[in-house]
Amino acid sequence: MSLISKLKKQVFVQVQRMVPQQQLSRVIGKVAASEHPVVKNLAIQAFKAKYQIDLSIAEQTDALKYQSFNAFFTRALKDGIREIDSDAGSVVSPADGAISQLGTIRQGEIFQAKGQSFSAEKLIGDLQLAEPFQNGEFATVYLSPRDYHRVHMPFAGTLTETLYIPGELFSVNQTTAENIPGLFARNERMVCLFDTEIGRMAVVLVGAMIVAGIETVVTGKVRPTGRVELNHHDLKLDKGAELGRFYLGSTAIVLFEQDKIRWDEQFKANSVVVMGERLGRTV
Template sequence: MNLFTTIQQFVPQQKISKAAGRLAASRHPMVKRAFIRSFAKAYDISLEDYERQSLNAYESFNDFFTRELKDDARAIDTTAQGIVSPADGLISQLGQIQDHKLLQAKGRHYDIGQLLANNEDGNYFADGSFATVYLAPSNYHRVHMPFAGTLIKTRYVPGTLFSVNTTTAANVPDLFARNERLVCLFDTEYGKAAVVLVGAMIVAGIETVATGKIARTNDIQEADHDMKLEKGDELGRFYLGSTAIVVLPKAAKADWQDNIMANTAVQMGQLLGLANNISIEETE
């Protein structure tokens, strides 16, 4: 385990994230200006693709960090049965779920039931497929639908707040199944599917269109929904960077594109692969 990962185990993760959240939400002109300008300079952020193209147009750092794209900034791939990237970012890993395990990094796997915080759901997705997208600080930080479906349940799972970058993923066992996360479950044309929004160090919050901003608790929170969303619709957003994991059932027969692999940069709406689905009735 490297020094960066070791340090994260001993710092007060929740307190740091809470303090960062208060500063990020501040609308004080000097505070927001300092944070926004310093961040934009540090990460060389261009506003060319965004609706508001002046740093002065944002009411707080959170407002800047969750900035909205221009309507034509991202094309949603329309390939029949296509699964698209839910976010701008980097493919951390993608592939098949084998023996209930997802690949986290070379030599490290974690359990699908642990990720979803539900063994019954874990059994359902055994032998399915997944794609993990890491959102770097410079990326667009809204998460969109990788497929069309009806949101039926959200499950907030409290946890640690390790960084989710490649270094930490390679060194912390069960990283994505240990960190705070919000599991979103959907009914789709090929059965149940999921998008998991994983929190991280200094992430000040997770929000979805169905739940609003999630209030942190020490217990799992579940809520039922009946919200139909089309491919490319906004699902949620991160207040500071993190990871989105797309989970598909075996029935989807997902076939990932040959040019999409670990460390591939992707944009929201870009085709990741095809769900060569069979009807739900055939799976019963």
């Protein structure tokens, strides 16, 4: 890596430390929620051009017919565009994106990037709730700005708890993951915990810089309160069912207990995946 590239990465990380993350996200959130035709159309057209958004796979293919930028960003896909792997024992990708990392949780530590890791306890935010995952398996899926931004069930289960954890809002791209210690356990996140036929499962929706919100099927759009909020549920969700969505995208982390699943060998860091694609199977 050249000296210039290293300096650019250092500047990128330092700028994130300096900017008022929460205030910036709130401002962006108001713009993204605006239904004013000029505001929302300018935002949608600029975003569509910059990230080369493919609307041919979307349920609504006309960019200007979306009610707001948020509606455009969380757009539904056409029926049949994403097939959910039908193998009863398969574990599927919860989202379109790229594998950031996946593998085994070693003595409670989840690998983030070279030289960086974070504990399952800090990610989950509760020692008792994190205990089943101490030596389990994890997959971290990064959703880029151009991706489909709904998060789906990687495996069938019953949602038993949601735990909202306030935090910072660093970007979650590879550069930041390599330079911010414990990134995913520091950012704002919504932890969703499940009982499944193979044991406990967690799906963690991690917020990021200028993410204007996280939404789940049981909580609706989360309103940051600055405090931890634990809620209990009893909701059965099939594999592939929608669990939540990001307003301006981020990362989904899936956790399983020890010796319950095995990831397919072809997947590694930076592997591109689509929602419903098989990532592994039960042991």
